[in-house]
Amino acid sequence: MLFDSLIQSPLSYRMRPRKIEDIVGQQHVLGKGTALYKMIQKGHVPSILLYGPPGVGKTSIANAIAGTVNKPFAAINATTAGKKDIEDAVVQARDEGNLILFIDEVHRFNKAQQDYLLPHVERGLITLIGATTENPFHDVNPAIRSRCGQIKELKPLTKRDIEELIKHTLVDDRGLGGKDIDLSDEAISLIASSTNGDARSALNVLEEVVAASDQDNGRIIVELSLIKEAVENKGFSHDKDGDLHYSLLSCLQKSIRGSDVSAALHYLARLLEGGDLKSICRRLIVIAYEDISLGAPEVAVHTVTAVDAVERLGLPEARIPLANVVVEQCLSPKTNSAYKALDLALEDVRRGNIGEIPMHLKDAHYKGAETLGHGKDYKYPHNFPNSWVNQQYLPDQIKNKKYYQPNQNGYEKQLYKVFHRLEELKQQEKPYSDK
Incomplete structure (x- = not known):
């Protein structure tokens, strides 16, 4: 019965690594030469804070760490868990020994949860592994950060990482190893390149296309057209309130400041896929006055005119004036002397030098x-x-x-x-x- 329920669980769940050696990617965090890898192999697990975009393996890494050191493991989500969930984890730790507690969305941990948990972390009854998609130095409570001896940023998996994971899944008995699947290298490459370094999305696509494919004498034939349909819009993840969103806005501005048209259009495209026109328009007006300024004053007028057009048009037509103004901003002379001069004057005023x-x-x-x-x-x-x-x-x-x-x-x-x-x-x- 347990085996049947495991088989029915999602492919991405079944393929979670059981040991840290099974983890795909993240070599900068858990590669064999890293201090964290060596600590865990020797049975010592510090409290850790993991941050990065969705699908990079935060939950999987926590599971693999617990499996490597053979310690009890519990997982909760800070957005839905209450104080009772923390109390249950403490009881489990007292019954079974030092517990590794994984808290997803730890930046949403409330004060009541935190005040109850942290003393048990300090005493060593519980080892905390927190995960967040946000920048921990901006959004995670300092009390939690201070208890985590390791703060590690996880990166999106590379295309090669995803291809390796798919190939392993096709032969692993926990995955699709019991099925005869015809999946070409081109098909594997398409899945890997279309899911933006998100392992969970890649495995979800793989599971969907295998389930939807026709069979020929028991052999499952996966067509490229089916994959193209399945991956449509799955490779993009964007949170308008998240750290990635603000990083993309920063990249857009820095690319324009550096006069790199292709890079600026790339980041504009990613922001447009997120759908937040208001943030894009606001940032472009800032750029017109901060980075271009007196180098080409007419660009500020053109930018405000474009923003007005964007507000009237909406998507998808709004992309046209945005493309025009981003290219113009990239290729315009740059200067920041005006606002830098004001900053110097403000510095004198704030110091009382008036x-x-x-x-x-x-x-x-x-x-x-x-x-x-x-x-x-x-x-x-x-x-x-x-x-x-x-x-x-x-x-x-x-x-x-x-x-x-x-x-x-x-x-x-x-x-x-x-x-x-x-x-x-x-x-x-x-x-x-x-x-």
Whole structure:
């Protein structure tokens, strides 16, 4: 009966590794030369925090670790578990000895669960293996992080890793080893390349196509067309609130900043598949002012116009103005001198390095202002040639500060010339406020 129930369980469940030697990929975490591998082989398991995208094997690794050291194992999900589940795990640990407790979505662990569990982790009754799809340094409670001696990032499996897993599944008795399956190398490659490093998705696709394929004298013939139908849209996983989403936005901006059109379009495509147009549009406006800025001021206008078009059109047509503006941003001159200058000014203000406002600049549009000396000797620039007059505008305390340092990219090259001409003029005579 137990064997029958095992056979009926999903293929991805049946193929979970039983020992750490069975784990596919993640050699940077559990390769034979790593400290963690050596510790586990010697029977020592520290509390561990594993993070990475879905399908990279967090649950499987926890199972394999428990199987390697032959210790009791329990698994819960922080989003659905209550305090009673933690209490049951503690009882199991007291009955069976040191328990490896796997907590999926550990970033959602609430305070009541945490306060009950952590003392048992500290005493060694329970070894915690937490898993999250989020960045643990942003989203996992520091109290949990501090108890985990190992924090390891898991990477999506490579195409070769997935191919190896599929081939092993076809001959393993826990998987499909009892079936006569005709699956070409091309078919295996298609599954592996279409599931984005997600082992669970790859095995789910494999299970589906085998179940749907026709048989010829007991031999299961898997057609490529069937695989193409099964893998459609399965290779993309995206959480709008997750760490991957923000990493993709960061990659988009850095690719545009680096003028790499192909990379920028790649990350734009991945973000579009996630469907969050609002985040894409907001980031592109930021890029227009942060990275391109005075190098090509017209790009900001084009970007806002494109964003307006995106909001009116929606997907799939919204991809057209987005493609236009991303390519233009990539190939436009870049400068960040304007906002960097403001950041320097903000730094002075926040440190209190501000000084007294010059008297000739103070508001003089009220009765009695002249008595106070406000506005006295102020020179109205429009009354002078070229609408410019040399007078002091900064407070005495910081009157020689130079926040803005223009570069010579694109349109800012013109501003550079004006800026330096004004600096030369300032050196030719004293400001009126000094007379």
